[in-house]
Amino acid sequence: MWFKSLKLICIFFTVGFINCGDVQPERLTVGEIKCSHCSMNIVDMRFHTQLITYKGKRYHFDAIECLDQFQNDKNFKAQKIWVTNYLDTNEFITKEKAIIIHSDKIRSPMGAGLAAFKTHEDSIPFQK
Template structure:
């Protein structure tokens, strides 16, 4: 004996379509969770701002955009300059390398030293630190102040790189 198949009701069809639409929209959604810095392949990856090869891990920087792109820079000054010129690019997360350990740190929490005698890749003279004490040591050497993220961004935006 063969069982008869029940027809699909409008409710079931609507439910199925709703699930498909929800799945599609979730795939297109903004990234969630804790943002992670990108991997940089030194001596191969290029700076988004100037096209130069990224070669010095002490100065490397990156941003993650709200549309999921990773933008890599050869130094934090280049990163700030790029975003000052491209304010339409919305940043989800800012990353810089600690000058001493060369590990990624949150750019918003970093301490910045800008001095013309800091030999950064593009001459912006920006060094970044996870620890304020380490930043103060370098700042004292060059007779400059330690800056916050906002202060450093403003300084670069106003053309005060390599102060």
């Protein structure tokens, strides 16, 4: 009897520890998901942005400006926010560590010209 209880406890803790890992951004296929703010298909992955709440709800955006407007409208705090590196669409950067610039040389989906870079040096060619 005690062996059966021990087995159930081990399974419970194993499942619990697996789900306690660090939250990571999701990779998307082009056109697979719509922006949580403006409902446009996310097709330019250079601007893809993700937000996850403390309850685990994940939101995807087609541009940084959509994320900012969504946060202002909903007025809630996020557990994590990731932005895509403009120069490498396979790399996500936390919004706190990213260098976000506004430039007329960048044509973002919503037209604000915002893009995220990993380093300040990477952003220099896009600045005035």
